[in-house]
Amino acid sequence: MKQLILLMLISVFPGIVFANPFEKYNEELNQFAPLESSNFFRSSDNSISHLFKSGKFVPNLDSEEENTMEELPKYLNFSTLVSSKIVREKGEIIKSHTVKPKDTLLAISKQYKSDIHRIKKINGLKTDLIRSGEVLEIPVVTGNASVKKVVTQRIFINPVPDSRITSRFGRRSDPFNKYSRNFHSGLDMAAKVGTPVVASSDGEVVFTGNNGGYGNTVILLHSNGYKTVYAHCAKIVVEVGEKVKMGRVIAAVGRTGTATGAHLHFEVFKNGKLINPQTALNSYEKVITKLTSSEVAGL
Structure with a gap:
C-alpha cells in the first residue's frame, strides 16, 4: 500500500521528489561569498577538462572570467633585480x-x-x-x-604576475560562513581562468594532481629549504620529477576544488613550517661578484 502511494506521489508531483536538494544551499553560499566576482564552485577531477584540448585554451562561454589566450607559453618574462651597484x-x-x-x-x-x-x-x-x-x-x-658588483635580487617572484590579492595569510572571515572566522594558510591571487602560473623560484616538481579541496595542485621543492604550493589550477603542464626554473609556466589559474571564483591559492613552507607567502615574496639575496681589471676599465 505504501509503495502504491509513493508511486502515485511521484507521478503527480515529480518536481518535488526530484528537486535539487542543494539548490537552497547554493543560494545561501552565494550570499556568504564576499568577493566581487566570487561564487562557490564544486568541481570533480575532470570538471574543467573541457576547457583545454591538445594544449589549446577554449573559453568557457558561461563564465565572464574568460582568457583569450590560445596556448600557455613556456616561460614568462620577469626581472628579479631590486638594485645593482658597484x-x-x-x-x-x-x-x-x-x-x-x-x-x-x-x-x-x-x-x-x-x-x-x-x-x-x-x-x-x-x-x-x-x-x-x-x-x-x-x-x-x-x-x-677591490671593485665588486653587488646585485640585490628577489628569491621568489609572484607566481601570477597579472593578478590581484583577494585574501591574505592569517585569520579571516570564513568566505562560506559570515558568522565564522578561520585561518587562511596562503595567499589568494585572483585572475582569469587560464592565466599562466609560473614557478616562483627554481625547484623540482614533487607533486601534481588533484588534492581534495585544493583541486588541481602543483608542489615544488626548492634547494634553499622552501616548498611552494599552487592550488585550484585549471591545467597542469609539468610532471613529477621535472626540474623547473623561476618563471617557467607550470599551470593555469582555475577554480578546481573548493574555490571562491577563479584564483591561485599560493602557500609557502620554510624547513617544513608554513610561513606567510608575502614574507617569501619580499625576501632578497645579495650576489657579490669581484670584477676583473678589464671589467673595471669598461665601467
Missing part, C-alpha cells in the same frame, strides 16, 4: 717598476706615493742601493683595490 674598496695593490738609470729608491717611492720602508721590505732590500734594469714590486694604496 662597490670600490680602498686597499693595497702591487705594481711593477723597472729601474732606470738615475732612479733612486726615494724618487720611486714619491712617484708612486708609496712608503720607502714597505718597498724595501717587499723587495728584500737592506740598503737604498738599486741597479738599473732591476724590477721592483711597489705597494700602492688605491681606492680601487
